Amino acid sequence: MDFEIGGTKEIANGELVRSLGGGLILVKINGKEYQIKMLKSGSDYFEFILDDSFYSAKIIRSGSSEVRLSINGRTHTVKQHSKLTEILEKSLSLTAKIGGENMLVSQIPGRVVNILAAARAEVKKGDSLVVLESMKMQVAVKAHKDGIIKELRVKKGATVSRNDIIAIIE
Amino acid sequence: MGLAKKIQSLLVANRGEIALRVIRACGELGIKSIALYSDEDARSIHVKRADKAYYLGPPSPSESYLNIDKIIEIATNVGADAIHPGYGFLSENENFPELCSKNGIIFIGPKKKAMEITGDKMKCKAVMKKADIPFVPGSDGIINDMEEAIDIAAIAGYPVLLKSAFGGGGRGIRLANDEKQLRQEFEMAAAESKAAFGKAALYVEKYLQRIRHIEYQLVRDSHGQGRHLFERECSIQRRHQKLIEMSPSPVLDHETRNRIGEIAVRAAEAVDYLNAGTAEFLRDEQGNFYFIEINSRLQVEHPVTELVTGIDLVKLQISIAQGEAIPFKQDDLSLRGCAIECRINAEDPFFGFTPSLGTVPTCTIPYGPGIRVDTYLYPGCSVSGYYDSLVAKLIAWGKDFEESRVRTKNALNEFTVEGINTTIPLFKTIMDEDNFIKGELSTDYLERFSILDRMNRDAVESSKRDLIPAISAILLRSEFVKRSHLYQQNISSKQRTGGQGKE
Numbered sequence: 001m002d003f004e005i006g007g008t009k010e011i012a013n014g015e016l017v018r019s020l021g022g023g024l025i026l027v028k029i030n031g032k033e034y035q036i037k038m039l040k041s042g043s044d045y046f047e048f049i050l051d052d053s054f055y056s057a058k059i060i061r062s063g064s065s066e067v068r069l070s071i072n073g074r075t076h077t078v079k080q081h082s083k084l085t086e087i088l089e090k091s092l093s094l095t096a097k098i099g100g101e102n103m104l105v106s107q108i109p110g111r112v113v114n115i116l117a118a119a120r121a122e123v124k125k126g127d128s129l130v131v132l133e134s135m136k137m138q139v140a141v142k143a144h145k146d147g148i149i150k151e152l153r154v155k156k157g158a159t160v161s162r163n164d165i166i167a168i169i170e
Numbered sequence: 171m172g173l174a175k176k177i178q179s180l181l182v183a184n185r186g187e188i189a190l191r192v193i194r195a196c197g198e199l200g201i202k203s204i205a206l207y208s209d210e211d212a213r214s215i216h217v218k219r220a221d222k223a224y225y226l227g228p229p230s231p232s233e234s235y236l237n238i239d240k241i242i243e244i245a246t247n248v249g250a251d252a253i254h255p256g257y258g259f260l261s262e263n264e265n266f267p268e269l270c271s272k273n274g275i276i277f278i279g280p281k282k283k284a285m286e287i288t289g290d291k292m293k294c295k296a297v298m299k300k301a302d303i304p305f306v307p308g309s310d311g312i313i314n315d316m317e318e319a320i321d322i323a324a325i326a327g328y329p330v331l332l333k334s335a336f337g338g339g340g341r342g343i344r345l346a347n348d349e350k351q352l353r354q355e356f357e358m359a360a361a362e363s364k365a366a367f368g369k370a371a372l373y374v375e376k377y378l379q380r381i382r383h384i385e386y387q388l389v390r391d392s393h394g395q396g397r398h399l400f401e402r403e404c405s406i407q408r409r410h411q412k413l414i415e416m417s418p419s420p421v422l423d424h425e426t427r428n429r430i431g432e433i434a435v436r437a438a439e440a441v442d443y444l445n446a447g448t449a450e451f452l453r454d455e456q457g458n459f460y461f462i463e464i465n466s467r468l469q470v471e472h473p474v475t476e477l478v479t480g481i482d483l484v485k486l487q488i489s490i491a492q493g494e495a496i497p498f499k500q501d502d503l504s505l506r507g508c509a510i511e512c513r514i515n516a517e518d519p520f521f522g523f524t525p526s527l528g529t530v531p532t533c534t535i536p537y538g539p540g541i542r543v544d545t546y547l548y549p550g551c552s553v554s555g556y557y558d559s560l561v562a563k564l565i566a567w568g569k570d571f572e573e574s575r576v577r578t579k580n581a582l583n584e585f586t587v588e589g590i591n592t593t594i595p596l597f598k599t600i601m602d603e604d605n606f607i608k609g610e611l612s613t614d615y616l617e618r619f620s621i622l623d624r625m626n627r628d629a630v631e632s633s634k635r636d637l638i639p640a641i642s643a644i645l646l647r648s649e650f651v652k653r654s655h656l657y658q659q660n661i662s663s664k665q666r667t668g669g670q671g672k673e
Contacts, residue, residue: 003641005637007630014641014644016646029638036642043654046647050642
């Protein structure tokens with residue numbers, strides 16, 4: 001699961017690895033493992049020790065994409081993404097602004113599982129051109145602008161890295 | 171003079187933290203405390219703490235805490251010896267003292283005459299000028315028309331403030347930078363004043379830039395003895411409403427403190443003031459002091475003075491109301507250490523200070539060395555939308571400014587209120603802000619140093635610091651939800667199979 005806390009604009013990744021028994025739980029956040037010692041748990045209130053510090057956490061509001069909670073009385077809003085689509089869309093619009101006007105770039109590494117458009121086709125902004133599979137999820141790469149596909153740079157089954165050019169739209 | 175009636179029962183015509191404050195003083199003095207409550211306040215703490223509590227009426231202030239006849243009726247029926255009005259509500263209603271005395275009840279506060287003068291800025295100015303009290307340059311009386319306002323503004327110099335003679339707490343104040351603006355604002359202000367007070371009573375005064383709001387705590391007894399209990403600096407304000415108050419002011423030296431203090435006492439004498447009050451001054455960058463007004467009540471920020479002087483102002487108020495003489499001389503008083511008060515309001519500082527109300531399921535009130543919290547909050551209480559947004563006052567005493575600042579900061583970190591938004595994050599930012607630490611204060615402090623932007627940045631930083639525990643909490647919660655779901659499924663499958671479900 002991906003998370004963005006507050007207005008930090010930094011995406012973090014987190015997962016619950018497993019329960020170690022005896023009230024200990026192992027989580028992995030941004031690639032680092034943390035052991036949590038549970039002191040109290042309920043449906044919306046938790047007390048635990050993490051990194052030798054005590055925390056009380058209260059879930060104030062919980063939606064599918066956003067959680068409002070307080071940590072030791074400090075209130076935060078955390079966005080959570082089960083899909084990368086949203087991030088992808090956000091980043092794509094950024095890339096288009098930064099440079100490479102015509103270049104549609106992949107924001108994630110993955111394998112091309114489907115191609116939905118052909119060269120010389122006319123596309124509208126937001127049309128899905130290619131489907132990538134990444135982290136067991138299928139993510140559509142969408143046109144970042146209206147135009148004609150001048151070139152499709154990927155083939156079905158190919159592996160793309162982050163920042164690889166998917167297509168050129170003019 | 172000496173009505174010398176010993177007060178044995180006292181009715182508190184107020185609610186919230188100030189009602190609780192007065193009830194506590196009654197407890198110390200062995201006085202029976204009588205509380206009043208509206209429908210909204212039946213479970214409020216002042217009802218729980220008072221010896222007796224009587225029902226006033228529906229939630230709206232006009233039908234409850236402003237219902238002067240009903241309050242007098244209850245006081246008479248239950249045989250209350252005295253009424254303490256607190257602040258706000260009826261505290262500055264000039265008819266209240268009269269009505270009390272007609273019914274044989276002691277009003278804890280000034281007499282009608284003094285209230286009439288202090289409540290009318292122009293009358294007050296006339297009296298104070300006679301007593302040689304310095305004023306901000308401007309009109310000497312109510313302005314009759316726009317042309318007169320323009321003449322006065324030209325003499326005082328722009329920018330000028332246009333004020334309603336009956337306003338207060340920052341209401342009805344307008345700024346004009348030039349003649350054109352003054353013409354526009356005058357019309358609007360006149361209409362506003364007419365709508366609110368029935369007459370367009372306006373006056374003009376010079377707008378002083380980069381000013382400090384410094385006020386003096388006053389007490390005066392029925393024997394004509396007046397004392398000042400030093401100053402409080404209340405420069406940190408938002409829309410003319412005080413946010414932080416402290417004593418001493420970082421800019422007052424011993425000589426100035428006493429000199430202005432004497433002026434404050436003289437101002438109290440000029441209106442034959444009785445009981446506790448506050449003389450408010452503005453101080454410009456050159457160090458000039460200008461008198462603005464006397465607030466004829468116990469102020470919200472009175473605890474600041476209590477902590478630096480060691481004097482219990484509410485108990486002193488009660489003894490003065492009983493006809494007793496103030497038991498100390500001016501020279502007996504000294505200002506010890508430093509105290510800072512933060513007004514914690516039920517408002518969201520991240521969204522334009524919008525009021526926030528509802529139930530507070532839990533809260534953590536800070537304590538520890540030097541910490542005092544005057545509040546009506548308790549776990550399970552509710553914050554009503556009918557009344558003032560002040561929910562708590564955090565006051566920290568320290569041997570000097572630095573100690574009281576750090577104590578305030580730590581206490582703010584301990585202070586949690588769930589269910590509502592409060593101004594606590596704003597105060598956390600201010601306690602760490604360089605200009606605040608240097609004592610570089612002015613009434614435009616928030617805008618001048620972009621404090622709200624800073625608060626927003628601090629919030630992002632705080633979120634970054636809490637990243638790991640916050641994500642952990644969300645992961646723990648989804649695990650908890652998943653497990654309880656599985657547990658539920660297990661139970662229902664067991665039930666289906668008559669308890670023989672295989673594990």
